[in-house]
Amino acid sequence: MALKIIELCTNCWACQPLCPTSAIYEAKPHFLIDALKCTECDGDFADPQCASICPIEGAILNSAGKAWNPPGSLTGITI
Amino acid sequence: MIDLTALQPEKATGGNCAGSCGNHPHSPSAVPQHIQEKIHNHPCYSEQAHHYYARMHVAVAPACNIQCHYCNRKYDCANESRPGVVSELLKPDQAIKKVLAVGAAIPQMSVVGIAGPGDPLANPERTFATFRELTRLAPDLKLCISTNGLALPQHVDELAKHNIDHVTITINCLDPEIGAKIYPWIFWNHRRIKGVKAAEILIQQQQKGLEMLVARGILVKINSVMIPGINDEHLKEVSRVVRAKGAFLHNIMPLIAEAKHGTFFGLSGQPSPTPEELSNLQTSCESDDMRMMRHCRQCRADAVGLLGEDRGDEFSLEKIEHLEIDHAAAMQRRVAEKARIEAEIAAKHAQSAQPLDNTVQLISLDKLRTKKKTYRSVLMAVASKGQGIINLHFGHAQEFLIYEASQAGIKFIRAAKAELYCTGDETCGEAESRIERIIKSLAGCEVVLCAKIGYEPWGKLEAAGIQPNGEHAMEAIEDAVKSVYQEMSASGKLDEIPVKKQTMRA
């Protein structure tokens, strides 16, 4: 049970300080989530914090490997 | 008697600057003294200072807590920068090093700002770590931030502690329905909130932050992005409200929306305002106690240098890494340079107060008297790289300063971006379209004043009805614009408007 940051990440740093379990770390070429530490924010917040602030659609995947924020969901851009 | 002040704007405006530069011609006391003192050597806030003092931005704040429809989050914050720009992200210690290096190399440096690449207050640790060290090592430098306002109220006390006396808030609306068309979401209280609710919270926080800053005596400037059909009319209301709450400057910037930037507005075909639409809105928002900042250049988040120039490349991390800097000596140089600039400005005032060429003025006054005419106003474009002087080759101008000359005085209207005309051999094939673009951006201007100009652009400008003029190279901008205006009126070029008695006295 963990979220995953993939290569669409632009390294904006928004998620990193919000993680209640310090699971997110700076890495090259992009930030990563330590799957062993990630709790999906269960018990701390109603929504996973990283996925709630990440501005990039598709950069964070849920535990099923699907985009937490699918295309169009954040920017309204559907093309 | 003719109203002599009509041709001597510096007298009409209380001698703030050579010409009406820093003041609205009809509002001699537009800026209260204590504010004038705070801003007068801030290049972004004072139209006078931007000719002399340099500023720099450090990009230490990558994260953002909202989304704007004119911003693509792969690039810098679009509230403060032009879209499509990526700044070199710095850690606080790197930013401090860079500021000190630039401050040692450019003694005109007076202001350090954090404006991105995200929102400074969405990155409070990084932002305040930077400011704390700078206050310690370079206490002469002014600090400022630009923010979307969402996290502002919770940080006002800390801002006040660090003695940061200039804050810019981007406020695009007061009406959440309008806001919902500009902001798709915000991150608030650990949740992503969308729609009208999101806009409502953002607007509340912005207004609260504005009020709290004003209550603590911190200067607040408001930035607004003009989005035709969405908030253009509404911005008049915004201007009234923020003025009533005590903001000292309102800066309306044009939306820049192009598909290639990948923004919602760029891709949805949302039009940007024309330079005229922008200028008209700025004029209708301008009033006696609220000045518009027409010289804003929407610099990038890591810009370095005088407004309108960017020397950021000279100070990349690699280049400054091994520099040894004597902070105390650097500060002394800056303080000395400031004194020199102040003396230069004072000397310029003294000179302008006694017109150099009395004969020219008398002749034109004579003409005014005998013909009993008023003359229409004229827009002139100026190529300058600073010091308030016409000292730039037409082909090297990255932007032109547009001045309006009228019988009421000389007034700065806006800066018009020019893509570089002269960019070297390989791109010269495109020169044709570039001059066309410059001509377009100078629409409405009848004269362009520059230090020098090539034969070819001269012809094209002339054909487009814009008279190039290189006769006033190295002269003060205001004096040159004034004398060209006088020549034009003396030669009858400005006679078109029928007699109106308003500025005449029998």
Ligand code: SF4
């Ligand atoms: S879901 Fe929560 S715990 Fe997991 S990485 Fe994101 S912020 Fe951290």
Ligand code: SF4
């Ligand atoms: S918020 Fe998204 S884009 Fe930003 S660093 Fe985290 S995963 Fe990357």
